[in-house]
Amino acid sequence: MARLMMRNMDDNQSGTISAVKVSGELGRRIRDMGLVPGTDIRVQGRAPLYDPVALRVRGFTLTLRNNEAEHIEVEVC
Amino acid sequence: MEATIALGGNPNSGKTTLFNELTGARQHVGNYPGVTVEKKEGIYIQNEYHMRIVDLPGTYSLTAYSVEEVVARDFLVNEKPEVIINIVDASNLERNLYLTLQFLERGIPMCVALNMIDVAKSRGIKIDEKRLSKLLGVPVIPIIARNGYGKHDLMLAAADLSVEKKQMTPLQISYGDDLDRTFIEMEKEIRANDFLTGTYPARWTALKYMENDELILSKGQKQNSEVAAKLENMVKNVSVHLQETVDTYPEAMIADYRYGYISSIIKQGIIRKKGDEQNRLYTSDKIDRVLTNRFMGPLIMLLVLLVLYQFVFTYSEVPVGWVESFFGWLGHLASENLADGLLRSLVVSGIIDGVGGVLGFAPLIMFMFFGISLLEDSGYLARVAFMLDRIFMIFGLHGSSVMAYIISGGIAGGCAVPGVMATRTLRSPRERLATLLTAPFMNCGAKLPIFALLIAAFFSESKGTLMFFFTLISWGGALIVAKFLRLTVIRGAPTPFVMELPPYRLPTFKGLVIHTWERTWQYVKKAGTVILGISIIIWAMMTFPTLPDSKVQDFERKQEALRGAAPSAIVLEFESADKGAELSAEAQKLKERLKVIHSKKAETALRYSIAGRIGTALEKITQFAGFDWRTNIALLGGFAAKEVVVSTLGTAYSLGEVDPEESESLSETLANSPAWSPLVAFSLIIFIMFYAPCFATVVCIVKEAGTWKWGVFSMGFNTLLAFTLATLIFQAGSLLGY
Numbered sequence: 001m002a003r004l005m006m007r008n009m010d011d012n013q014s015g016t017i018s019a020v021k022v023s024g025e026l027g028r029r030i031r032d033m034g035l036v037p038g039t040d041i042r043v044q045g046r047a048p049l050y051d052p053v054a055l056r057v058r059g060f061t062l063t064l065r066n067n068e069a070e071h072i073e074v075e076v077c
Numbered sequence: 078m079e080a081t082i083a084l085g086g087n088p089n090s091g092k093t094t095l096f097n098e099l100t101g102a103r104q105h106v107g108n109y110p111g112v113t114v115e116k117k118e119g120i121y122i123q124n125e126y127h128m129r130i131v132d133l134p135g136t137y138s139l140t141a142y143s144v145e146e147v148v149a150r151d152f153l154v155n156e157k158p159e160v161i162i163n164i165v166d167a168s169n170l171e172r173n174l175y176l177t178l179q180f181l182e183r184g185i186p187m188c189v190a191l192n193m194i195d196v197a198k199s200r201g202i203k204i205d206e207k208r209l210s211k212l213l214g215v216p217v218i219p220i221i222a223r224n225g226y227g228k229h230d231l232m233l234a235a236a237d238l239s240v241e242k243k244q245m246t247p248l249q250i251s252y253g254d255d256l257d258r259t260f261i262e263m264e265k266e267i268r269a270n271d272f273l274t275g276t277y278p279a280r281w282t283a284l285k286y287m288e289n290d291e292l293i294l295s296k297g298q299k300q301n302s303e304v305a306a307k308l309e310n311m312v313k314n315v316s317v318h319l320q321e322t323v324d325t326y327p328e329a330m331i332a333d334y335r336y337g338y339i340s341s342i343i344k345q346g347i348i349r350k351k352g353d354e355q356n357r358l359y360t361s362d363k364i365d366r367v368l369t370n371r372f373m374g375p376l377i378m379l380l381v382l383l384v385l386y387q388f389v390f391t392y393s394e395v396p397v398g399w400v401e402s403f404f405g406w407l408g409h410l411a412s413e414n415l416a417d418g419l420l421r422s423l424v425v426s427g428i429i430d431g432v433g434g435v436l437g438f439a440p441l442i443m444f445m446f447f448g449i450s451l452l453e454d455s456g457y458l459a460r461v462a463f464m465l466d467r468i469f470m471i472f473g474l475h476g477s478s479v480m481a482y483i484i485s486g487g488i489a490g491g492c493a494v495p496g497v498m499a500t501r502t503l504r505s506p507r508e509r510l511a512t513l514l515t516a517p518f519m520n521c522g523a524k525l526p527i528f529a530l531l532i533a534a535f536f537s538e539s540k541g542t543l544m545f546f547f548t549l550i551s552w553g554g555a556l557i558v559a560k561f562l563r564l565t566v567i568r569g570a571p572t573p574f575v576m577e578l579p580p581y582r583l584p585t586f587k588g589l590v591i592h593t594w595e596r597t598w599q600y601v602k603k604a605g606t607v608i609l610g611i612s613i614i615i616w617a618m619m620t621f622p623t624l625p626d627s628k629v630q631d632f633e634r635k636q637e638a639l640r641g642a643a644p645s646a647i648v649l650e651f652e653s654a655d656k657g658a659e660l661s662a663e664a665q666k667l668k669e670r671l672k673v674i675h676s677k678k679a680e681t682a683l684r685y686s687i688a689g690r691i692g693t694a695l696e697k698i699t700q701f702a703g704f705d706w707r708t709n710i711a712l713l714g715g716f717a718a719k720e721v722v723v724s725t726l727g728t729a730y731s732l733g734e735v736d737p738e739e740s741e742s743l744s745e746t747l748a749n750s751p752a753w754s755p756l757v758a759f760s761l762i763i764f765i766m767f768y769a770p771c772f773a774t775v776v777c778i779v780k781e782a783g784t785w786k787w788g789v790f791s792m793g794f795n796t797l798l799a800f801t802l803a804t805l806i807f808q809a810g811s812l813l814g815y
């Protein structure tokens with residue numbers, strides 16, 4: 001068990017969100033899409049230029065920029 | 078029975094597809110007042126039902142962050158629909174229910190349309206809709222929007238709800254002890270003071286205060302600042318408390334509990350699925366392995382964009398040709414039947430040419446929207462944004478900006494009118510504005526003949542190389558200006574990219590056709606009104622004041638003199654010959670001489686007109702960029718449409734009307750003119766690349782940006798920018814001795 005920022009996760013790595021450390025519009029959007037603590041996610045891959053990152057969460061695919069993923073803390077196995 | 082029914086749901090949940098299925102052709106597209114979000118309304122008629130259906134913009138939530146959310150919320154408040162149909166994607170239930178909960182908390186009669194059950198089924202997902210209905214307390218009807226399955230049951234349920242007219246009790250979710258306690262206090266305060274209770278349920282207002290919703294906060298301030306301050310204070314207290322004890326914000330807590338509530342519903346056997354959902358590879362993921370692959374992805378994307386471009390500009394040539402020949406024929410007809418004079422000039426050059434030129438875009442727009450809708454509805458557009466975002470982000474834009482750039486002429490030869498309209502797919506407001514203001518810098522098809530003319534006259538390098546070079550300049554310019562705008566007038570943090578990559582889906586042909594038709598029709602209506610008006614104004618500027626009689630008589634006398642000097646047989650031959658008939662050498666010579674005088678007259682008249690005077694007056698300034706009055710007039714004419722630059726230059730150089738496609742004579746004249754040099758030509762090319770967009774584009778910018786201010790801005794700012802660049806080039810070049 002280790003905690004790391006989503007930005008630093010490898011492709012195909014899975015984990016559980018432990019905290020979303022941002023408020024305001026960005027925080028709201030992240031949470032609205034279902035990225036709240038306790039949610040299982042898996043990094044699906046990254047764009048050709050390594051940013052943005054694509055996630056599998058709650059059965060759908062979500063993309064966000066690396067600097068947005070920076071605010072999400074994930075517990076990985 | 079009659080009722081208003083709103084369709085609400087997440088983007089890509091199938092709202093528009095259901096809307097089309099329900100209303101067919103009985104629909105109307107407009108805008109919500111003051112914003113550029115589309116408002117689609119239609120009528121559903123079945124037996125005794127006659128219901129007004131409104132397609133709300135797709136949203137994930139009901140906060141006040143995006144225009145779409147605000148519009149959807151305002152609609153519910155202001156127009157009070159009898160029923161909301163909440164479309165929910167069955168293959169993506171959890172996230173979709175997040176919005177459903179917010180509708181329920183709002184307390185408007187609602188039924189859930191459980192859409193895409195075909196997709197869910199193919200993924201091995203089965204949903205127990207009866208149990209879901211019981212848990213949510215509203216009807217849940219499974220449908221397949223694509224083929225209309227279940228739509229009548231759905232409307233039956235909606236009709237029942239609107240007949241009952243029963244007041245829904247807003248859903249109350251527990252948000253944890255701390256928040257719940259505060260909510261109770263807040264509600265008490267709200268009820269005691271009738272604070273906003275005319276519009277919102279008390280708990281909803283409390284919730285929005287807790288979520289820090291700016292719109293509601295400012296409404297509250299206006300209604301009763303004392304109560305508002307009290308409520309804000311309660312929120313602050315609990316917020317401090319939460320941060321100290323659990324290190325979180327109330328709004329985060331609210332989202333947590335909502336998702337928790339959803340989980341608790343789903344856990345009660347709502348979803349049955351085969352296999353491991355989280356790690357399962359859907360067909361869509363397999364396609365993405367190729368289409369967004371690090372190496373193949375960009376290549377395929379390039380190919381797709383090239384094909385889109387080809388499709389828009391090559392295949393539309395035939396219908397564009399029809400429109401052009403129709404207006405050509407109409408112009409001819411008018412010329413034949415109207416006496417030479419102002420009326421004829423107005424009808425032919427002002428009305429027919431103006432509207433014809435603009436309607437000529439209609440097929441382009443049609444093809445463009447068809448192509449883009451195909452990419453958007455299939456889900457590919459989201460992948461393009463995903464792959465290119467890293468680059469566009471640097472310039473304060475969004476991955477989807479690429480579409481508008483390419484269509485505007487990012488691949489030389491596009492058109493800014495459909496390009497500006499293509500920014501509609503962008504959901505980030507600031508990025509969208511920066512894109513639509515810079516897209517006109519691309520080299521559209523109408524700028525190309527001017528470049529070709531100048532290249533032929535002044536540059537020996539191959540046309541292909543130079544054109545490529547100019548394309549690079551316009552991309553560079555557009556991106557840099559976009560960055561500049563994002564740092565100044567459209568300043569603001571980047572809109573979060575957080576976006577769904579929807580599964581690949583086959584769009585419906587009906588949807589594509591309806592979509593394409595609506596957009597094209599909107600444009601045509603504009604062309605028929607605003608654009609006709611501007612076209613007439615420009616015509617008047619280039620026509621009035623007309624030459625004084627004495628001047629006209631001068632030219633007539635000269636022509637008479639020529640005729641008098643020629644042998645009468647020749648004059649007779651010349652006058653009685655049919656158009657295009659072979660003339661004897663003598664008669665041909667007479668004809669040319671007469672034409673020279675005629676062209677000289679046209680030049681004098683042009684210079685005498687308002688446009689001519691403006692052009693002449695501007696010479697004092699434009700000389701710094703190397704432009705004389707002739708160029709100035711041509712550039713003024715270019716505001717009507719860029720291809721007019723070439724024909725106006727022709728008139729200004731006494732060559733008569735010059736066909737932009739066959740401009741050898743003009744190119745020769747320019748090459749030999751002492752006022753011109755390669756440096757002037759280069760300066761002019763840069764100016765034309767960057768100066769005010771043609772008015773058809775300006776009209777579209779105004780429409781897409783939602784206010785005329787951005788239209789005025791694009792004319793003023795672009796011209797200033799272009800002039801600065803051209804002057805720098807001309808002055809530096811002159812100093813270096815070019």
Ligand SMILES: Nc1nc2c(ncn2[C@@H]2O[C@H](COP(=O)(O)OP(=O)(O)O)[C@@H](O)[C@H]2O)c(=O)[nH]1
Nearest residue numbers: 088089090091092093094193221222223454584
């Ligand atoms: N398989 C399937 N596809 C659907 C269904 N409803 C909509 N779609 C497709 O989903 C995509 C998005 O639909 P659209 O109506 O544009 O969604 P909107 O963003 O909510 O308006 C389109 O390609 C539709 O053809 C459905 O019930 N089944």
Ligand SMILES: [Mg+2]
Nearest residue numbers: 092093094135
């Ligand atoms: Mg839609």
